[in-house]
Amino acid sequence: MDVESKENGVISNGFHGYKEGYKTLEKSEMNRRLTNLFNKLILPLALVGLTPQIVMLYWYTNVKFAGSYSTLIAHFRSDSVLGTIVAMWNELSIFNTFTVGVIFGYFAWALFWMVVLPGKEVHGPVTPKGNVPQYKDNGFLNYCVTMAGFAILTIVLKYNGLTPTVVYDRFGELLGLMNVFALCFVFLLYIKGITRPSTSDSGKTGGGFVFDYYWGTELYPRICGIDVKVFTNCRFGMTVWPLLVCIYALKSYEIHGFVDSMFVTTILQLTYITKFFTWEAGYMHTIDIILDRAGYYICWGCLCWLPSLYPIVSHYLVTHPLRLGTPLATSILVFGLFSVLINYLADLQRQDVRKANGDCLVWGRKPDLIRAKYRIECGEVRESILLASGWWGLSRHFHYIPEILLSFFWTVTTGFENVLPYTYVIVLVILLTHRSFRDEQKCSMKYGVYWQEYCTKVRHRIIPFLF
Numbered sequence: 001m002d003v004e005s006k007e008n009g010v011i012s013n014g015f016h017g018y019k020e021g022y023k024t025l026e027k028s029e030m031n032r033r034l035t036n037l038f039n040k041l042i043l044p045l046a047l048v049g050l051t052p053q054i055v056m057l058y059w060y061t062n063v064k065f066a067g068s069y070s071t072l073i074a075h076f077r078s079d080s081v082l083g084t085i086v087a088m089w090n091e092l093s094i095f096n097t098f099t100v101g102v103i104f105g106y107f108a109w110a111l112f113w114m115v116v117l118p119g120k121e122v123h124g125p126v127t128p129k130g131n132v133p134q135y136k137d138n139g140f141l142n143y144c145v146t147m148a149g150f151a152i153l154t155i156v157l158k159y160n161g162l163t164p165t166v167v168y169d170r171f172g173e174l175l176g177l178m179n180v181f182a183l184c185f186v187f188l189l190y191i192k193g194i195t196r197p198s199t200s201d202s203g204k205t206g207g208g209f210v211f212d213y214y215w216g217t218e219l220y221p222r223i224c225g226i227d228v229k230v231f232t233n234c235r236f237g238m239t240v241w242p243l244l245v246c247i248y249a250l251k252s253y254e255i256h257g258f259v260d261s262m263f264v265t266t267i268l269q270l271t272y273i274t275k276f277f278t279w280e281a282g283y284m285h286t287i288d289i290i291l292d293r294a295g296y297y298i299c300w301g302c303l304c305w306l307p308s309l310y311p312i313v314s315h316y317l318v319t320h321p322l323r324l325g326t327p328l329a330t331s332i333l334v335f336g337l338f339s340v341l342i343n344y345l346a347d348l349q350r351q352d353v354r355k356a357n358g359d360c361l362v363w364g365r366k367p368d369l370i371r372a373k374y375r376i377e378c379g380e381v382r383e384s385i386l387l388a389s390g391w392w393g394l395s396r397h398f399h400y401i402p403e404i405l406l407s408f409f410w411t412v413t414t415g416f417e418n419v420l421p422y423t424y425v426i427v428l429v430i431l432l433t434h435r436s437f438r439d440e441q442k443c444s445m446k447y448g449v450y451w452q453e454y455c456t457k458v459r460h461r462i463i464p465f466l467f
């Protein structure tokens, strides 16, 4: 009886367990499908459909609704979202000699210098297919030449009674055309990756057209020897940003004369961008380059999202000048510069330790290193260093804190009247938090137990002792 009941129990439990297990399996399969549907279709479709309108709306809110999202929302209520967007586009004539001249003129300028300026040959990390991308490290020189060119152009225009601030006046038209161009360009990249890829790190992902358009079909496409991502991210996005910051500062000067808030934000943004270009070769080792393919996310992002969102504070300050006074302006400037320095030192530290193969000092001590082994697709085993001391021992992405603080400092110059200028800070917090997860997933897959060892040594992701 005992045995029977036990057996019954077992049978009954087993049967129950089987049924439950089957249900769980069905559920997890359904979850997997739903997640897949969301990640591969709904989210990319939403981003591709909405973000071009969103970047236009940043500009429109600034110029039409005095930089106030509440006024924009009130307008959405009275005129509908679609009505507002249609009205916005109807006000613009995006195809004209000015917009085509400025955009394609800048493309020609950037491509010319990208090709002719000298630079040391540097290499990106080996790709999953075993390719080692080569780059010409002429980013800083290109940045200097472009900024000098801009200064000369401004003087020449001034002598002819003209000003580059016409870019501010007609920014909506320029951004409109950039949007159209970038959407078509990304489509051409999609076709290129399938039909004429530059390297074996290419092809459809299996996620369908929408996902492939969004994500891209090639890791680092090259057109006539020109690296597309270096062009879109560095020679366009990151170079247009300082140009716009200067144009907006000039516009503010034309309207209001010297305003300290504009001065502080300009200095901080330009310092950050200059730092970026001194480290451009290091950028070739980041996930934007080694993981993200040349699709909508990166290419449209750097052609449209970056030029409209990243200089948003300067754009806003043109119509919202704020006089901070010397003590406040100086404090913000000092805190901001300190943040850039920390961010720079952290990036440099891991780069230097790897360059020296760990044979160096970190904060005056022998570094705590993990020599992590990983395997590339062809089976070959490689080794990389994970630094677990210095900035990289405080938390696994400590350098994001000064990055965010800096953006806060260059934004706080606008005061607290509107949320709009804080859009970049808010987006950056989301972007970097999401990026830390993406990056850690990549590292965990790449390094396995070695990454776990790092996570055990350095327990927090971004904020020491907290997160």
Ligand SMILES: NC(=O)C1=CN([C@@H]2O[C@H](COP(=O)(O)OP(=O)(O)OC[C@H]3O[C@@H](n4cnc5c(N)ncnc54)[C@H](OP(=O)(O)O)[C@@H]3O)[C@@H](O)[C@H]2O)C=CC1
Binding pocket: 125, 285, 286, 287, 288, 343, 347, 350, 384, 385, 386, 387, 388, 392, 396, 399, 400, 403, 428, 431, 432, 435, 439, 442, 443, 446
């Ligand atoms: N303003 C903006 O919009 C953004 C700015 N940034 C800034 O760009 C810079 C680079 O970005 P980041 O996200 O760091 O991108 P990275 O791709 O450079 O950082 C992550 C990579 O660094 C390597 N790594 C991770 N931990 C360690 C360690 N402990 N020791 C040595 N190497 C390590 C890994 O690469 P590997 O495979 O080589 O091991 C990892 O994939 C930062 O300054 C960041 O603040 C970043 C994103 C957005």
Ligand SMILES: CC(C)CCC[C@@H](C)[C@H]1CC[C@H]2C3=CC=C4C[C@@H](O)CC[C@]4(C)[C@H]3CC[C@]12C
Binding pocket: 047, 051, 233, 238, 276, 283, 288, 296, 297, 298, 300, 301, 302, 305, 306
């Ligand atoms: C499709 C859009 C919703 C999102 C587009 C995002 C991209 C434009 C940005 C994603 C990551 C960003 C960057 C990463 C690292 C950088 C290094 C830093 O020192 C300067 C800025 C940047 C190049 C930055 C530029 C924008 C992104 C590529």
